[in-house]
Amino acid sequence: MRMEIRNLSKAYGSVKALDDFNAVLEEGIYGVLGPNGAGKSTLINILTDNVRRDRGEILLDGQEVLQMGAEYRKTIGYMPQEQVFYPQFTLLEFMKYMALVKGLDCKDKAVRMQMEELLDELHLADVAKRKLGGFSGGMKRRAVLAQALLGNPGIIILDEPTAGLDPKERIAMRNLISRLAENRIVILATHIASDIECIADRVLLIKNGKLIKNENPFTLLDEVRGHIRRIYCKREDLAAYQKRYRMSNCIQTKDGLTLHVIDPEYEGDKMVDATLEDVYLYYFEGMTAQDHPSSE
Numbered sequence: 001m002r003m004e005i006r007n008l009s010k011a012y013g014s015v016k017a018l019d020d021f022n023a024v025l026e027e028g029i030y031g032v033l034g035p036n037g038a039g040k041s042t043l044i045n046i047l048t049d050n051v052r053r054d055r056g057e058i059l060l061d062g063q064e065v066l067q068m069g070a071e072y073r074k075t076i077g078y079m080p081q082e083q084v085f086y087p088q089f090t091l092l093e094f095m096k097y098m099a100l101v102k103g104l105d106c107k108d109k110a111v112r113m114q115m116e117e118l119l120d121e122l123h124l125a126d127v128a129k130r131k132l133g134g135f136s137g138g139m140k141r142r143a144v145l146a147q148a149l150l151g152n153p154g155i156i157i158l159d160e161p162t163a164g165l166d167p168k169e170r171i172a173m174r175n176l177i178s179r180l181a182e183n184r185i186v187i188l189a190t191h192i193a194s195d196i197e198c199i200a201d202r203v204l205l206i207k208n209g210k211l212i213k214n215e216n217p218f219t220l221l222d223e224v225r226g227h228i229r230r231i232y233c234k235r236e237d238l239a240a241y242q243k244r245y246r247m248s249n250c251i252q253t254k255d256g257l258t259l260h261v262i263d264p265e266y267e268g269d270k271m272v273d274a275t276l277e278d279v280y281l282y283y284f285e286g287m288t289a290q291d292h293p294s295s296e
Contacts, residue, residue, distance in 0.1 A: 001061060001154050001185055002026050008056035010042050010209075017042035019209040021056070029181045031196030031217075032189040033276070034206035035284050040189040041081075043206070044159050047187070048078050074103070077153035081160040083140050087133030091124060091143055094132055098147040111150075118146045122176070138169040145176070155185045162195050174199055193276035203276070205283055212283060221274045224262070224282045228272040231259040246285050248277045 008021040018039045023030075032040050045051035047058065049065070049072070058065045065072040089097065095115050096106045104111050119125045122142040127135070135143065141161065148156060161177065162170040178199040180186060188196055196203060196217075203220055205213040213220065228248075233241055234256045241247070245261035260272070262281045 003155070003185060004057070004059040006057040006059070008043070008046065008058065009054050010046060010051065011054055016209045018046070018053075021206075021209070021211050023204060023211060023214055025185050025187070027181070027183055027185060028201035029177065029186045029188060029196075029199050031200035031203045032187060032206060033191065033193060033196065033203055033280065035191055038191075038206040038284075039209040040191075040206060041159065042209075044078075044157055044187070044189055047155075048076055048157060049073055070103075074151065075154045077148035077150070077156045079144050079148040079156070079158045079161055081163055083144055085132045085140065085143075087131060089132050090129050091119070091132060091135075092128045094143065095119070095147060095150070099150050102151050104151055114150065114152070118149055122146050137164040138166070141165060141169075141173065145173075149180070154183075156180060156187070158186070158188045160190050160192075161188065162190070162192065170195070193280045197276040203279075205279075207284055217276065220276070220279045224279050225272065225274045227262060227264050227282060228274055228278055229259075229261050229263050230272045231261055233257050233259060246281045248275070248281050 003025040005023045008018050010018040034040050046053050099106050119128055124142055162173050200217055203217050247261050249260035251258045
């Protein structure tokens with residue numbers, strides 16, 4: 001499966017939400033990373049056929065998706081950021097309802113078996129008959145993911161899938177997403193760098209509607225490594241360093257603090273291991289998209 005996005009553009013009045021966005025997606029996990037307002041949600045809404053583009057093309061295996069219509073939508077599994085439920089539905093009723101929305105026959109044995117398998121895989125089988133209104137945040141996120149996987153779609157689109165989850169649930173969700181990627185295109189949009197650091201095959205950085213980077217994570221980490229300082233300071237000096245530098249991490253030690261700061265002018269001899277949070281700060285804090293031309 002191959003998706004080609006060509007010159008995709010969308011404006012709301014004078015604001016360009018997407019500006020000549022180009023990317024080629026094949027099987028694997030694509031982390032779409034950017035600050036709030038970067039254009040991630042607009043991209044997702046266009047890819048899920050919820051918003052009309054102003055210009056550009058989206059080709060799936062060479063065919064324009066607008067011409068594919070319902071056949072294209074059948075290939076999409078969408079996990080939205082906002083959790084919209086009927087609280088009086090049980091989880092099983094919700095799954096059956098979403099299956100009907102997707103045009104699946106709930107009386108079909110294969111469909112029923114897939115529901116059971118998904119609920120088991122997502123550790124929800126024991127609450128299948130409980131009402132959604134009593135679910136925890138983590139259970140609701142897993143329920144939304146379960147419905148996205150109904151029908152075995154080839155493209156999975158996840159909008160902030162770990163929003164509201166505690167650290168344990170976030171790790172479990174990331175591990176699950178990694179397992180889902182086999183033979184699928186998985187698009188994971190977030191502004192939380194750590195969500196994609198361990199699982200993304202490629203990272204797309206979006207700022208002000210423009211794609212400024214499309215690289216594998218290791219390339220991005222190599223690009224910023226020479227601009228990161230590790231600084232040791234006393235606790236009382238922290239405020240001064242925060243005013244001077246963009247800080248990606250601060251670790252307390254028995255002797256004081258260890259700081260990870262981003263300094264675009266720094267080319268130190270000692271290489272410091274970078275994280276995607278460092279990449280995020282380097283490209284999104286205080287820099288313009290023109291400073292970093294798009295790469296594909």
